[in-house]
Amino acid sequence: MRIMAVFAHPDDEIGCIGTLAKHTARGDEVMLVWTTLGELASQFGDASHEEVTRIRREHGAWVADKIGAQHHFFDMGDSRMTGSRAEGLQLARLYAQFRPNAVITWSDDHPHPDHRMSAKIAYDAITLARIPKIINEQRTNASGEPLPPPDLSGDPGMDSGEDAPQQVGKLDPWREPIRFYQYYAPASPYPEVFIDMEDKLEVAAEVMTFYHDFYKWPWNTERFREGRARTGQLGGVKAAEHFNVRMTHLKARDYLD
Numbered sequence: 001m002r003i004m005a006v007f008a009h010p011d012d013e014i015g016c017i018g019t020l021a022k023h024t025a026r027g028d029e030v031m032l033v034w035t036t037l038g039e040l041a042s043q044f045g046d047a048s049h050e051e052v053t054r055i056r057r058e059h060g061a062w063v064a065d066k067i068g069a070q071h072h073f074f075d076m077g078d079s080r081m082t083g084s085r086a087e088g089l090q091l092a093r094l095y096a097q098f099r100p101n102a103v104i105t106w107s108d109d110h111p112h113p114d115h116r117m118s119a120k121i122a123y124d125a126i127t128l129a130r131i132p133k134i135i136n137e138q139r140t141n142a143s144g145e146p147l148p149p150p151d152l153s154g155d156p157g158m159d160s161g162e163d164a165p166q167q168v169g170k171l172d173p174w175r176e177p178i179r180f181y182q183y184y185a186p187a188s189p190y191p192e193v194f195i196d197m198e199d200k201l202e203v204a205a206e207v208m209t210f211y212h213d214f215y216k217w218p219w220n221t222e223r224f225r226e227g228r229a230r231t232g233q234l235g236g237v238k239a240a241e242h243f244n245v246r247m248t249h250l251k252a253r254d255y256l257d
């Protein structure tokens with residue numbers, strides 16, 4: 001199974017890190033994707049853009065390594081996402097390459113616009129990735145000159161977290177059903193899913209602490225554990241993460257299950 005986690009900023013993934021760690025431990029392929037470099041974090045003060053983005057890439061790489069995942073950064077601009085077709089198309093090209101069976105992302109109603117927009121493009125990209133003429137459509141540079149279609153085979157960015165390279169070649173569409181998980185939101189109309197992550201609570205707490213030490217959050221590791229325990233109670237286990245799930249393009253089954 002291949003799972004892609006699509007979030008706006010490094011640290012957004014804390015809510016599903018236990019689930020992702022369970023899947024990598026089971027041998028599934030997991031890719032953490034951030035649509036921005038989270039360059040506006042106020043902890044950076046007057047540091048240069050280069051310095052800030054270097055540190056954010058390190059954060060992403062540390063977390064991915066911690067759970068045995070691949071990772072990828074886009075640079076759609078912290079607090080500048082619009083949910084545009086162009087943003088969705090960048091992500092759709094990565095879907096066509098990674099071929100996820102499941103995607104995890106934000107809820108639709110989070111106050112931060114980047115969070116809502118990352119969820120929007122994560123959903124839009126499911127359809128865009130199904131259409132060969134779209135994922136291979138000609139792109140132009142700033143002067144309007146055509147760029148070659150991307151060939152992401154052997155993409156060094158897949159492991160390094162670098163942005164998608166401009167190589168030649170053709171992408172195959174990705175048309176298998178994608179189960180679309182979103183952070184739980186009380187107003188969501190979609191079914192709830194609890195994932196028992198008690199056996200990954202330690203690594204989840206480590207990731208939370210990693211960011212805690214950077215941001216100096218008042219929210220501490222103890223409260224994080226209490227939160228997972230409360231969610232666990234709702235799902236009948238000791239610790240859980242909580243999602244809503246949407247599914248589209250499902251094939252007919254022989255029977256109910």
Ligand SMILES: [Zn+2]
Nearest residue numbers: 008009012115
């Ligand atoms: Zn965020």
